Amino acid sequence: MSRHRYTVFTAVLGTAVVAGCGGGAQPSSGAGGQPGEGTLTVSAAASLTKVFGELEKRFETDNPGVDVVLNLGSSSTLAEQIVHGAPVDVFAAASPATMKTVADAGLAGAEQPVFTTNKLQIAVAAGNPKGVTGFADLNKPGVITVVCAPQVPCGAATEKVEKASGIALRPASREPDVKSVVNKVTSGNADAGVVYLTDVLDNDAKVDGVSFPEADNAINDYPVTALKNAPHAALAAKFVELVRGEDGRRALEAAGFGTP
Amino acid sequence: MIPGAPVRDRHVVGVGLPRVLWVPALVGLALIALPVVGLVVRADLARFPELVTGGAALSALGLSLRTAAVSTLLCLLFGGPLAAVLARSGAPGLRLIRPIVLLPLVLPPVVGGLALLYTVGRTGFGGRVLELWFGITVPFTTAAVVLAQTFVSMPFLVVSLEGALRTAGERYESVAATLGASPATVFRRVTLPLVLPGVGSGLVLAFARALGEFGATIAFAGSLQGTTQTLPLLVYQVREVDVDGAVALSLVLVVVAVLVIAVARPRAAEGLG
Structure with missing residues (x-):
């Protein structure tokens, strides 16, 4: 240390x-x-x-x-x-x-x-209480979504998915790194976050992962x-x-x- | 002229400063000033106008100024009385309260932000009450930015003001009281004028700290252009892809801070605090 x-x-x-x-x-x-x-x-x-x-x-x-x-x-x-x-x-x-x-x-x-x-996945609270099933659901009313800022790799990948799918997200925040997106979801302040599959597995006690096919457009x-x-x-x-x-x-x- | 105000008495002979103090003083100054010089040297000044007039930059600067102003006001409204209580009330247990007031100075700002998140975030006890009773969610709003800034800058105002109150002492207030002035009059006509420089320096410090706030804001409020993305947050994000751009943006902060300190009662900043 x-x-x-x-x-x-x-x-x-x-x-x-x-x-x-x-x-x-x-x-x-x-x-x-x-x-x-x-x-x-x-x-x-x-x-x-x-x-x-x-x-x-x-x-x-x-x-x-x-x-x-x-x-x-x-x-x-x-x-x-x-x-x-x-x-x-x-x-x-x-x-x-x-x-x-x-x-x-x-x-x-x-x-x-x-x-x-590494591939993107949607992290939601354990049990997926808001019923998020795909990328488009991130814009559902009542779902607070956070993503990475476009300047960091996970945000650039998210932007790529937005362009490829034609779904422009309306996030509550564009966080400076993927760990703070995860934290906003694990702390219950956001309902969904676009993160890496590896982050979901790393926090599998607190979050569930939702895969979406559009993620294949933005492999890191x-x-x-x-x-x-x-x-x-x-x-x-x-x-x-x-x-x-x-x-x-x-x-x-x-x-x-x-x-x- | 207010009796007892911190004025330089012309009848007192200046003692002067031991020359030896100049050496560490200059080293100290260099330690602060040189990195700023490095920043200016590094900045791509040709691109400066284009970088700082971009939509994101202007929106972030405006948000920073507005939120820092509101935070400073909140610091005065709540920190001012807190300083008065700490300096004057003599209540038992003050010795335990003072370290609590200073906590935001010690806590890493990110941890301060997490503390706010766990308290007034959606799952925190305060946040649950707010959501249930008023339908208010605090994180990701401009109010969260103000709250984070107030949290980190409050101690600066409290410490300055408490110091000023203690230095001023209670003698003049006692005299005014024995001459028949009511507590309100004593406060308005004696206490307030005495500690005004302390208030001034406390306000400048609190504003400057709020303006530069980063860690607590990012952890608690998030970052969204126009809502929660203050200038320090934008600087941090731009730095990921464009270091020169980030340097130019941070120079805007430097300029604003210098303007604030130079214009907003420079004598207050030099005052008692």
């Missing part, structure tokens, strides 16, 4: 250093000092929290002496940290667009393969890369292998992620 904070701190410090230089320079590491030799820093989209937590344990068992530090957050924040010189080894993003930010800065590894996909791709300036290049490549391998696929599938 303290290491996690430390990473974020270094990233912030790195940002400050870059800003101080006028935004041009690329320090190769954070000014606050390098993480230890056997520390692998993995920046991963918040939706991967559970799966990557499992893979972290797996990797540490398979590679004694290596400490995997997960830096979890919104993909765009993580990409921004990397662009500003955060010493990160592996980046797993929830959208190709955020991976592109890193690639455009010349910092991504040679390959940025899509390792999994998750790319991963071992960063070009990774402080631990060999370990980084190994972690990407784990994510894309049999163990990774199994953990992802169990959480509700799809195969690309």
Whole structure:
């Protein structure tokens, strides 16, 4: 936990250093000092929290002496940290667009393969008291719907569904990330929220999921890369292998992620 | 001139400041000012007019100003008397109340928002009563934004005002009372003029805090253009796809804050609080 904070701190410090230089320079590491030799820093989209937590344990068992530090957050924040010189080894993003930010800065590894996909689902209170059966029901009178803001991947996907289906939603709120949409539903303040299938499974005690065929129009791709300036290049490549391998696929599938 | 008001007495010889204080003072100033300079340097000033006059930006700015103004007013209406009670009433148990008043300063704003959500949200006890008796749902409304802002900014007004009341002391009030003034007259003619600078600085602080409010608002009120999306919320969302745009928008907040503090009784802000 303290290491996690430390990473974020270094990233912030790195940002400050870059800003101080006028935004041009690329320090190769954070000014606050390098993480230890056997520390692998993995920046991963918040939706991967559970799966990557499992893979972290797996990797540490398979590679004694290596400490995997997960830096979890919104993909765009993580990409921004990397662009500003955060010493990160592996980046797993929830959208190709955020991976592109890193690639455009010349910092991504040679390959940025899509390792999994995620699909939208409607989260409703357990038992579905408002009888939501499809995407169009989100506009039913008396149903309070919340969605993600169009600037984040889940919101972009929701917008895609709206366009493809011709159903323009009238949400009560466009939340900054998918977890706050989930929270509005689990706390009972919204009747329905458009979230990922993985979020529904993650909260299956409190919410039910309603699938809708239009979701197939907006599958979200998750790319991963071992960063070009990774402080631990060999370990980084190994972690990407784990994510894309049999163990990774199994953990992802169990959480509700799809195969690309 | 009000007797006892905090004026600089011209007959007192200025003692001056130990020079050594300048060094940490300048470091402190740099710590605050430099990041703002960094913000301005980073901002794409050519795109500034286009970015800040967009529909979403104007709507967010207008909403921010309106909600912050209402919140500040609520802080004065309820926080003012609260400060008076804390400073003057001498009631037992005040020692336990003061930490409660300061809680919003310590709580991460997001947690404050969740606390509001669990209290006056649809499933909270307050929210159930409101919905059942009045048919009112608070979350996702502009009222929720005001409530969140009032929650986080109230302590600023209370602390400023209570400090002013304590510094002013009760001597002049006692004198006025012994000369036959009623409590209402004492309050209006003595207490109020004495603590006015404290009220001023408290109002400026509360307004500034309400204007910059983010965490409690997003957790409690949600974010919808024109209804609940204040400028800080818009900045956060724009940042996801367009960092330069977010920086430009946040500069609007900086400008508004500077204007408020410079125009709205600058002497009050320097006052007792």
